[in-house]
Amino acid sequence: MKNFSLATRIWLILGLFTIGLIANSYLETTNTRQEIQSCYESNVVHIVESAKGILHYFNQQAQQGLLTEAEAKKRALEAISAMRFDSGNYVFMGDAEGVSISNGIKELVGTNIMGIQDPTGLPLVKHLYEAARQGGGFVDYQWPDPKEKSELLPKTSYADYFSPWQWTLGSGLNMAALQADLLRIQNTGLINLLLVLLTVGILIYLFLNSIKLQLIRVAQSLTALARGESDFSLRVEEDGCSEVVALSTSYNQLATSLEKATRQVHQDSLRMLAAAQRMNLQTNVDPKIIDSKPNLEQLLLNIQFVTQQTEALEKVHHHLRELAEKDPETGLLTRQAFERQSINSIAQLQRETPHSLFYLSIEGAFSRMKLPDRINLMAQVSYELKEFLPESVAIGRFNQHSCLFWGEFNEMGAAMKLAVSLQQHLMNLDQASLEISLGVSSALGQDKSYERMFSEAERALLRAQKESGTKVYEY
Incomplete structure (x- = not known):
């Protein structure tokens, strides 16, 4: 659907609308046909009931002694035989044995019609008698067309029963008029459908035609713009829908x-x-x-x-x-850069990952050295730290005589072992009068912040320095 053009989508919508309209028209026509046929059936029922009312009237005359039963039946037959409606339609009657006593076809009067069947073999008179004795009802059957004998037409008749005289009376629907009305309704619905579709189709065509040139103009401008062929100063007219x-x-x-x-x-x-x-x-x-x-x-x-x-x-x-993050004398990270990098690393640690912060301080003869010697010594210590410690360990200079380093380890005890080995390694430098102390703070995952670990490492360093220096202490 998304690959279809606008015109295709609109015509597709019209097609779906047409299908829905046809379905709706079919349902409405079907309902109308049923209503019209029900109306015709109601009319026939009323006619038969009117004829039955005539029979009741003359039967009462006979019961009251105003007429003999034979005279009452005769007058009732005359009155009902004279009834005509729907362009010549009539009421037929038969006695208990199936003998026709009133019929629009005079040749059938006086004959037993109980065995009459329609061309399909349906015993229609028998069914009419059965429907009448059950309180009245309709019977559908086939009958030859008066004009085309070879063509069968659908017929429907209604029959009722007059029990005092055991007469069955009934009448048929005017199928010609019914079919004419149904055809008229069908043709009217079809014409209305075509008019609606034609009107909507013309409107859609005019709509598409009205915007087609405008859309083409905008599309060409966009294409030229996309290809780089258009100057950005060009504009399209803002008119249309x-x-x-x-x-x-x-x-x-x-x-x-x-x-x-x-x-x-x-x-x-x-x-x-x-x-x-x-x-x-x-x-x-x-x-x-x-x-x-x-x-x-x-x-x-x-x-x-x-x-x-x-x-x-x-x-x-x-x-x-x-360059700005490196200490110019030692090449180590500056204090600010080290703190920022350590804080970020701690924030990314897994829950159970061991890690430690080390605070290394050089005392003793260092404070009595001249500035160039102190610079050279710190450069040498920094070199040893970078060579001795794993590459994953971050190293920073804290002040003139101390350094910080932080790293991850496989187990908690590994940090202390590394600190002791490092302290002994640095003590082997050709500086016998130096005092090297280490304070260590360890943690798992993010249990401790950097600030807390630094505070613990600082207190551990002070504890190591109190024990005559050259010591390692873990908080």
């Missing part, structure tokens, strides 16, 4: 934004080029190209140039930041 106007407005806003972005990138490119030239960065961009007329191709070239120069400047910035 509200949706197309909104689309045209959006395109114009996009073109305006791209035009502003091109100008901004153009200015940034010039500034970036000037900065690159001042910093002696390598660039192959001709300033004349940057000054070219801005379009999509030029915008992409300028963005590419800005991206390249930005990456170069980021590398320079990264290098400068690394």
Whole structure:
């Protein structure tokens, strides 16, 4: 569906609407046919009941002694035989033995019609008698067309029973009139359906045709813009239906934004080029190209140039930041850089990962050395730390005579073993009068913050220094 054009989608909607309308029309026509047939059936029932009322009247005359039963039956037959409705339709009657006593077909009067069947073999008279004795009912059957004897037409008759005289009376539906009414309803529904579909189709066609040129114009502008063939200063007319106007407005806003972005990138490119030239960065961009007329191709070239120069400047910035984070005398991390890196590392630790913070201090003869000697000694100690400690351990200079280092370990006791080995290694340096003390704080995962571990390592260092120096103590 998403790959279909707008016109295809709209015509598809019309097709679905047509299917729904046809289904609705069919249901309405079916309901109307049923209602009309029910109306015809009700009329026949009323006619038969009226005839039955005549029989009741003359039967009462006979019971009251005003007429003999034979005279009453005779007058009742005359009255009912004279009844006509629906363009010649009539009421038929038969006695208890199935002999016809009143019929529109005079040849059948006086004959036993109980055995009459329709062309399909249905004993219709017998069924009518049965329906009548059950309180009245309809019987459907087939009967030859009066004009085309070979063609069978559907027929429906209603029969009722007059028990005092054991007469069965009934009448048939005017099927010709019924079929004519049904055909009229069907044709009317079909015409209405076609009119609705034709009207909707014409409206959709006019709608699609009205926006087709507008959409093509906007689509061509967007295509030209995407290919870089369009100047960002060009605009499309904002006219037509509200949706197309909104689309045209959006395109114009996009073109305006791209035009502003091109100008901004153009200015940034010039500034970036000037900065690159001042910093002696390598660039192959001709300033004349940057000054070219801005379009999509030029915008992409300028963005590419800005991206390249930005990456170069980021590398320079990264290098400068690394230099700023290193202690110039020892090459170790500065205190601030060490603290920031350790805090970030602790925040990323797993729950049960052992880790330790070490606080190393050099005392004794160090405080009596001249400044150049102290610098050389700290540089030597820093070199030994970087060589002795694992690469994963972060090392930083805390002050002139102390260092900090932090790292992860496989077990809790490993930190203390490393501290003792390191202290002994440093004591073997050619500085017999030095006092080297180590304070250690250990933790699992994020149980302790960096600030807490530093405080514990500092107290452990003070405890080690009180024990005549050159000691290692773990908090």
